[in-house]
Amino acid sequence: MNKSILRIIKSHSDPILALVIGLLCLFIAYATGFWTLFRLTYLIFAALPVLWLWTRSMSKNLEVDISRGNSRLAQGGYLSTNITVRSTTWIPKIWLEVQDSSRLSSGLSKRIFTLSPKGVHGWDYRLQLLRRGLYKFGPVTIRVSDPFGFFERRVYFGNEIEVLVYPDPPDLPNFYLPPASLQSEGRIRKPTSQVTPNVSGVREYITGDSTNRFHWPATARTGKPMVKLFDLDPSSDVWIILDLSEDVDIGSDEESSSELAILATAAIFKSMILQKRSVGLIMSGTTDVIHQPDRSSSHLGLAMESLALADARGQVEIEALLSREVRRFSRHTTVVCISSSSDARWARRLAKFRSRGINTAAILIHSESFGGEPGAQDLLKRVLAASQIYTYGLARGDVLPEVLSAGREISFR
Secondary structure, eight states, X not given: OHHHHHHHXXXXXXXXXXXXXXXXXXXXXXXXXXXXXXXXXXXXXXXXXXXXXXXXXXXXXEEEEEEEOOSEEETTOEXXXXXXXXXXXXXXXXXXXXXXXXXXXXXXXXXXXEEOTTOEXXXXXXXXXXXXXXXXXXXXXXXXXXXXXXXXXXXXXXXXXXXXXXXXXXXXXTOOOOOOSOTTOSSSOOEESSOOSEEEEEEEOOTTOOGXXXXXXXXXXXXXXXXXXXXXXXXOOEEXXXXXXXXXXXXXXXXXXHHHHHHHHHHHHHHHHHTTOOEEEEEESSSEEEEEEXXXXXXXXXXXXXXXXXXXXXXXXXXXXHHHTGGGOOTTOEEEEEEOOOOTXXXXXXXXXXXXXXXXXXXXXXXXXXXXXXXXXXXXXXXXXXXXXXXXXXXXXXXXXXXXXXXXXXXXX
């Protein structure tokens, strides 16, 4: 019984409780004349201001330096943080509880220690960020309390910062999309006498070469006039359409169909950029995201940032998204749809694209592998096969470089 009362008092320690106990002791002392209760009352009322001053003195004259690593990380990377707490007074700081604020629970970000006069205490910790997304860290909180827990004070240092964790897609060295009907479309580049964005090498100047083909660094290095060689552009524009509809997302957290779809999108986008192909991205989650086709490395960074923040809470179904954005797809464009939907209408929409000269491909996320209804995608598979749409199938636990390889397209019977 006594232990239970002590636990209750400890868990509810505050100055009001101390005052109530003091007044109760005073009332009983007057009623009984017991001198010990008078002394206890005097002790309580004398101790409260002392403990309050204790708490204030412990929380003042403190300095905190916070140093963090890169605010942009790849999935699975480590965020390094250094925290240094410094006292600027000769009064010791006893039982400081220092916590780096974050939604991620980690004992590494918390310390309880005592600072000597003019003392300094610091530590480093590394936190692995396993999921893509936006994380918030800080400010650093210092909590001080008196020995009995009647008074508590929190002091905040630094500002809240955001750390963006990009998806970390694997390389797809053998990823293949069927060629569109362009002269230059294909996996092998062809030399051309025309000026294109793709420089394949240099050669010595020949009479009649245009002056805008000169390669001045090579000319300065060799001492001879050198001109650039060009290849045909290897492909037409590629549009990746990512289905982030809330209705088709199955599973939870990183073990969900939407996470696999986002990772596949990141891997394909990266593969297209490495192949120097012009690639765009459309996805409709909480907000619509549209990146016009480009082939630059900065374009890859923008797409990864959008995919890091992507969520499967969209209200637009993939078929409606294709219908809405069809004006962006010109003749000979390649459209790649990534979806776990069981609705066959989006496959029929892709079939209509083919009749207009728009090349199509599909990355089908098998919903059944994430706990979806067995056989729900059977009709969709038959439509994809009948429409001769080049299709890759992805299931839970698949290794992307193995599945998304040339010649690994699936045939639905």
